[in-house]
Amino acid sequence: MEDSGSASDNQRPWQSYHTVYTNAKAGMEGVDKEKVQRVVYEMSKGSKYFENEERKEAFIRQKIEHMRARAAKLSAADLSHYQKVADKRILELEATRELSRIWLHVDMDAFYAAVETLSNPSLKGKPMAVGSMSMLSTANYEARKFGVRAAMPGFIARKLCPDLIFVPTDFKKYTYYSGLTREVFRNYDPNFMAASLDEAYLDITKVCKERGVTGGEIAEELRSRVHEETGLTCSAGVAPNRLLAKVCSDINKPNGQFVLPNDRMAVMTFIASLPIRKIGGIGKVTENILKGVLGISTCEEMLQKGSFLCALFSRSSADFFLSVGLGLGGTDTPVARFRKSISSERTFSATEDAASLYQKLADIAEMLSTDM
DNA sequence: GCGGATCAC
DNA sequence: TATGGTGATCCGC
Numbered sequence: 001m002e003d004s005g006s007a008s009d010n011q012r013p014w015q016s017y018h019t020v021y022t023n024a025k026a027g028m029e030g031v032d033k034e035k036v037q038r039v040v041y042e043m044s045k046g047s048k049y050f051e052n053e054e055r056k057e058a059f060i061r062q063k064i065e066h067m068r069a070r071a072a073k074l075s076a077a078d079l080s081h082y083q084k085v086a087d088k089r090i091l092e093l094e095a096t097r098e099l100s101r102i103w104l105h106v107d108m109d110a111f112y113a114a115v116e117t118l119s120n121p122s123l124k125g126k127p128m129a130v131g132s133m134s135m136l137s138t139a140n141y142e143a144r145k146f147g148v149r150a151a152m153p154g155f156i157a158r159k160l161c162p163d164l165i166f167v168p169t170d171f172k173k174y175t176y177y178s179g180l181t182r183e184v185f186r187n188y189d190p191n192f193m194a195a196s197l198d199e200a201y202l203d204i205t206k207v208c209k210e211r212g213v214t215g216g217e218i219a220e221e222l223r224s225r226v227h228e229e230t231g232l233t234c235s236a237g238v239a240p241n242r243l244l245a246k247v248c249s250d251i252n253k254p255n256g257q258f259v260l261p262n263d264r265m266a267v268m269t270f271i272a273s274l275p276i277r278k279i280g281g282i283g284k285v286t287e288n289i290l291k292g293v294l295g296i297s298t299c300e301e302m303l304q305k306g307s308f309l310c311a312l313f314s315r316s317s318a319d320f321f322l323s324v325g326l327g328l329g330g331t332d333t334p335v336a337r338f339r340k341s342i343s344s345e346r347t348f349s350a351t352e353d354a355a356s357l358y359q360k361l362a363d364i365a366e367m368l369s370t371d372m
Numbered sequence: 373g374c375g376g377a378t379c380a381c
Numbered sequence: 382t383a384t385g386g387t388g389a390t391c392c393g394c
Contacts, residue, residue, distance in 0.1 A: 018383095049384050056377090135385045137381095150381090153384040196381045283379050314392075341388060349383095378391080 021152060024277075026253035027110075027144035036147035036160060043156045048350070060285060064292035065094065067312055071293060079307050086306030086322065093323050097162045098240065098331040099262045104188070104202045105237045105245035106222065108299070109254035111198035113140040114232050115177050116167045126163040137169055139238055141254065174198075180230045188222055191333055193242075201242050202331055216259040223257065227283065243329025248280050271327040272300040279324050290321075299325050344368035 021040060044050040074082075108114065112130040117123045117140065127143035129136045133154035143149075144160035158164055178197040185192045189202035204218050211218075213240035226234050233255040237248025240262045251258040258271055277287045277297055290296040293312070294305045302309065302325030309318045323329070344367045348360060 044384080047384080059377095132384090134383055137385090151385085155383050171394090199381075244386095281379070285378060316391075339388075343387060345386065347385065374394090376392090376394105379389085381387095 016301045021147070021149060025144070025149055026250060027141040028149065030145065033147075033148045039147075039159050040152075040156055043159055058331055060142075060288055066067065067289065067293040069339065070312060071082075071308055074308075074311055078311065080312040082307040085310045086318075089322055090306060090326065091304065093319070093326055093328060094344075097264065097326070097328060099264065099330045100149065101203060101205045101240060101243040102208055102262065103242050103331070104204045104219055104222070105239075105242065105249040106181075106185070106196035106200050106202065106219075106226070107236070107249045107253070108232060108234045110138055110140050111232070112138045112169065112347060113167075116170070118177075119173065119325075120167075123165060123167070127161050127163060127164055129154065129170055130167050132166070132168065133158075133223055135145055170267050170327055177230055177232065178271050180235070181226050184222065184225045184229055184320065185303075187225075190219060195336070198228065201245065204238075214259075218258045219259070224253075241327075241329030243280060243324075244270070244327060245329075247274065248279050250278070267327040271325070272298065274299045276302070276324065281320065282324070299327070301325075342368070342372060344371060 021036065032108065046054075048308040064217060088104040108146075115126055116130055116351060118126070123140075125142065127140065127148065129139040129143050130150055131137045131154055136148070136150055136152050136154055136157055138150045139152075139157070143157070143161055143164055145166070146157075148157040148161050148164060154166060163364040173198050175345055180197075182192075182200070185200050185202055188207050189203055191203070193201040195201060202222075204215055208215055219238050220237040223234055223236055224313075226232065235249050235255060236257040237245040237251065237260070238250050238257070239260040244260055244267065247261050248258040260266060275297060276282050277291060279299065282290075294308050296302060296305055298346070302321045306325070311319045313321065344364050346364055346367075351357065
């Protein structure tokens with residue numbers, strides 16, 4: 001972990017503001033990352049948003065320092081104790097390993113952008129993003145070559161790619177096409193789990209067995225049928241659990257697939273060199289903390305540093321980290337899921353006018369009431 | 373139990 | 382000019 005207050009940052013200040021848009025995303029392999037970071041920094045510096053990001057980054061650095069100090073204080077006896085704790089947990093987790101089910105994760109390629117291109121074919125081959133000057137939902141692959149990506153504000157994207165075409169979001173359209181894909185999914189697993197409009201998990205164990213085909217063959221067929229029914233392409237991952245299937249669907253994106261066999265050695269080899277940031281649930285903060293405190297970058301290192309993980313983190317966090325190191329993930333078919341909360345929020349420009357703040361509160365409460 | 377932080381899409 | 386909205390979970394207090 002670099003020290004963000006170092007002299008080198010004063011020479012290249014944009015490198016201290018480096019936590020946004022840095023994780024690898026499909027279609028962004030050839031991008032000049034330093035140029036993108038410089039443009040993002042130039043467009044961001046001085047803004048309230050930027051100040052808040054810096055405040056959050058400073059807080060994380062402080063948290064890392066605190067945890068490093070705790071780690072350094074651990075005695076040999078402590079470490080020996082926590083090594084035993086970790087070894088025991090690893091054995092217990094290993095005992096839960098399930099290799100009898102085949103999971104498929106399907107992920108539509110640049111979904112919103114692809115749908116918009118279907119309804120307006122003149123967009124084909126041109127850099128395009130769905131969203132507004134404030135925020136982009138997604139960008140097509142032509143735009144990604146310029147460093148434009150989902151969650152980036154449009155005004156920065158236009159700086160990176162002056163010819164970028166902006167298309168406003170149209171959820172009705174995406175919901176309709178999502179429904180078409182789900183009709184295809186249903187044929188392979190009637191209990192499939194929708195993760196969003198453009199992602200789903202399918203337990204294809206049964207259909208593989210009944211038809212005497214491999215998971216890879218099902219994935220090829222499903223992707224063809226999705227394309228026939230919608231004109232859209234998707235990518236798929238096949239693996240013994242959902243966590244791994246999700247990682248696999250990203251490997252040959254777009255319009256590709258990757259199969260990880262139901263074999264313990266294959267899983268352990270696959271997971272060994274895998275960057276932890278690829279794992280769902282490990283975001284930029286957790287990545288920074290694990291790297292900064294324990295030097296952990298790959299899943300394999302989760303097991304090697306098991307004693308520290310058990311010493312420094314809660315039981316549930318340590319269990320999650322160790323299970324990642326083992327390549328374990330969900331294999332069950334959860335029953336119906338219930339919504340636990342409902343909320344409404346709106347971003348607005350800063351004001352100290354009490355009357356206007358109360359009015360906004362009333363408006364948002366009204367929207368929430370309508371939703372409920 | 374609550375509010376803030378983190379994460380995913 | 383300008384950096385989203387919804388829902389879930391975890392942690393510290």
